[in-house]
Amino acid sequence: MIKSLGQKEDHILQIAMQVFLEKGWHGTRMQEIADRAGINKAMLHYYFRSKERLYTTILEKLFIRFMNSLADSFKPGQDFATTLRTFLDRFHDHLLQNPNLPLFIVRELSEGGKIVKRVVEQVVNQQGLRTPQMMINEFKHAQKRGEIIPIEEPVQFLLTVIGACVYFFLAKPILNPVFPEIDFDSPQFIEQRKKLIFEHLYLGIKNREKNP
């Protein structure tokens, strides 16, 4: 499925990616992609048969790119604290550069997610979708080394970490009316977020000195 594309196809794909990320599936008009790419609708259909094919191609690219950018977090011989910090760092930085990616993926899911499911299954089958499994493995090793306490189900922890990262980007549009005193777009907030997710999840919030 991953074939090298001509220059022009690639250019269109970049444009289309931007539009889809901004407007989503339904919000995106083939006309707008054509306009922004400096061609017309007919050409768009000439290169990519249909809107769905175009969308699927883009989804696949975005997903794999994201997974790869996370995969760097895992380095052998690294303690789990560092791995977790790096993971949080990468995750937030990637989403900062692709702010609409979470909404984009989730919307797909909400519409039945047929395309996303197909892409995920395909990616899983192709490259084994190593990223989540790598995280789980790191987790088990850290447990054996005694760095962290035993956990019933590592997947639960992973879900919590990812949720903590993703939710902020999903909810950002409605956070301002709820907490008007906070500037959610400031780099400081994001840096604080990386730090505090780590601290809360790794160290907990309980005061162990006063309440043993």
Next chain:
Amino acid sequence: MIKSLGQKEDHILQIAMQVFLEKGWHGTRMQEIADRAGINKAMLHYYFRSKERLYTTILEKLFIRFMNSLADSFKPGQDFATTLRTFLDRFHDHLLQNPNLPLFIVRELSEGGKIVKRVVEQVVNQQGLRTPQMMINEFKHAQKRGEIIPIEEPVQFLLTVIGACVYFFLAKPILNPVFPEIDFDSPQFIEQRKKLIFEHLYLGIKNREKNP
């Protein structure tokens, strides 16, 4: 805005809510609502002027209902551990009974979220949207009492908690291909999830005995 509705209006509203939750704004057809409600499109427009009015009404109902179901978690004189546990419990139970709610809201956001934003702002202005603020207050009190350690920014913790809760329901459709060995639909998994979110966030995962 919240007025008592006739029997028929209410029935239509129930049906429309189901359809919107399933299909989202763009996916929903007025025709389908009419069909399922046993009336025709003209009547639908007769009762509710437009698709947008119908949608807004429903969104408002869903949002307020959810907030109220969470508000019960906060009881004066309760320690923060109990408050957090209750909150996690209520949150998961509500989403179990309304599995499409997270995807529904997020999809709205992903499509520009103009209506969601308006509804949130309206609800905030009307009843002050106490729920998030109550959580923040509980947090500050627990800090003063010494139950938990000082936190730079309580909102960050709240975002992490909510993210940990919501993400699971959002991602469920793609979790199976990634972790085929786990049954994400079992009640046990949800109960485990409530418990472990609490433990990880409240107590942390670091082994303090071996790594002081």
Next chain:
DNA sequence: GTCTATATCCTGATAGAC
């Protein structure tokens, strides 16, 4: 490969008779 013009379909909304 490129473009114009158009086919085809679908949807929200309404007019108007009963």
Next chain:
DNA sequence: GTCTATCAGGATATAGAC
């Protein structure tokens, strides 16, 4: 209040000339 028939607009996709 209820229904049928229809309008008006917008979207994807393609036919066909160059």
